[in-house]
Amino acid sequence: MSITGGCQCGAVRFSAERLGASSICHCRMCQKATGGFFGPYVDAHGLVWTTRPPAYFRSSETVQRGFCDACGTPLSFESKGSIGVMIGALDAPAQAAPTTQLIFPDKLAFVDNLGDLPEWKSEAGQSAGDGFAAVASRQHPDD
Numbered sequence: 001m002s003i004t005g006g007c008q009c010g011a012v013r014f015s016a017e018r019l020g021a022s023s024i025c026h027c028r029m030c031q032k033a034t035g036g037f038f039g040p041y042v043d044a045h046g047l048v049w050t051t052r053p054p055a056y057f058r059s060s061e062t063v064q065r066g067f068c069d070a071c072g073t074p075l076s077f078e079s080k081g082s083i084g085v086m087i088g089a090l091d092a093p094a095q096a097a098p099t100t101q102l103i104f105p106d107k108l109a110f111v112d113n114l115g116d117l118p119e120w121k122s123e124a125g126q127s128a129g130d131g132f133a134a135v136a137s138r139q140h141p142d143d
Contacts, residue, residue, distance in 0.1 A: 003017070003018065003019060003044070004016075004050075005090040006091075006140060007054075007068035007075060007140070008068070008073045008139050009068065009071035011051065011070040011071065012049065012051055012052060013051040014047055014049050014050055014075070014085065015048050016044040016045060016048075017046025017047075018046065019042050019043065019045070019095060020042065020045055021042070021099065022042035022097065022100075023042075023102060024041075024100075024102070025101070026103055026104045026107035027102065027106055029060065029063075031106065033077075034086070037111050038101070038108075039077070039086075040086060042084060042087050042096035043082060043083070044083055047076075054066030054076060055069035056078075062079050063077065063078065064079075065077055066078065073089065091143050
């Protein structure tokens, strides 16, 4: 199985020999680092940056987070010799369905009910997929 991924613009790409544990983290630091409700990560064993390495931000005394300095995509969580990559940065994110979650007091209460939200529709009744089908993506394609 080929495990590859990278940032939105394609400037930073990676490959891994295999994936390990996958999880979502609800701490405030992960919320801020991803701009999302939680941080979705999977351990990447044998990770190699295949284009160029990411830029880094040291978010604590034990963690550095990799990101693309060209497009801003969050890419990695590195701590104590281990590295996790953002599940959404994988070219095939379905390979890394989260199996655990790290619960912190910062967990947002509405996260557990996200699957119950109604599908968005435009004023004309179009779904997001139909409404944005003609939008040309400038994103690097998944390999």
